[in-house]
Amino acid sequence: MNTSHAPEFRQLGDHVALDLINTVEQSSAGPVDRWQSDADVAGWLALAGFAAAQGPAPAGLLESARGLRETVRELVAQRKAHAPLALSALNRALAAGGSHLELAPADDGSLVMSRRYPSQTAAQWLLPVAEAAADLLAHGDFGLVRKCESDACSLWFYDRTRSHKRRWCSMALCGNRHKVAAFRQREAADASAKAK
Numbered sequence: 001m002n003t004s005h006a007p008e009f010r011q012l013g014d015h016v017a018l019d020l021i022n023t024v025e026q027s028s029a030g031p032v033d034r035w036q037s038d039a040d041v042a043g044w045l046a047l048a049g050f051a052a053a054q055g056p057a058p059a060g061l062l063e064s065a066r067g068l069r070e071t072v073r074e075l076v077a078q079r080k081a082h083a084p085l086a087l088s089a090l091n092r093a094l095a096a097g098g099s100h101l102e103l104a105p106a107d108d109g110s111l112v113m114s115r116r117y118p119s120q121t122a123a124q125w126l127l128p129v130a131e132a133a134a135d136l137l138a139h140g141d142f143g144l145v146r147k148c149e150s151d152a153c154s155l156w157f158y159d160r161t162r163s164h165k166r167r168w169c170s171m172a173l174c175g176n177r178h179k180v181a182a183f184r185q186r187e188a189a190d191a192s193a194k195a196k
């Protein structure tokens with residue numbers, strides 16, 4: 001992977017299935033897809049901590065990953081809206097199968113159990129992502145799965161704050177923009193009140 005072209009991935013979702021969706025972002029110029037190549041997807045998988053993302057990326061990884069991403073995006077929106085879930089595409093992704101558990105001794109004498117994923121095909125590379133999405137849909141608290149409150153922003157997050165009052169994908173991005181806009185609005189209101 002040519003790191004000079006590595007896209008900047010934001011991991012703001014606090015759940016890997018939401019970070020998956022967030023690899024497409026709205027901008028003033030339209031949607032920006034941070035995946036433009038098989039290598040981009042491989043880089044994202046490695047960053048997300050998926051063990052299968054090693055070795056050369058299989059052909060068709062970008063296309064498969066984009067397909068899975070849109071499947072998950074629709075399911076999250078359906079789940080959020082209490083709408084019927086169209087599960088067949090995600091179930092097909094889950095059927096790539098073939099993972100197994102493996103035990104290995106750790107330095108301190110304990111045993112570490114990890115799941116090994118096959119890595120021949122694109123579907124196999126994406127299997128842990130599909131499993132993470134299935135886990136979110138089955139076990140996630142969708143009261144805490146929310147889209148950023150900014151209308152201009154398309155990012156989703158899992159609110160793991162203690163107060164459960166998270167509103168923004170990130171304070172540095174949308175939170176501050178909102179604060180500045182609210183401040184300007186107050187200033188303008190004050191100015192017009194004084195002018196009267």
Ligand SMILES: [Zn+2]
Nearest residue numbers: 148153169174
């Ligand atoms: Zn945002």
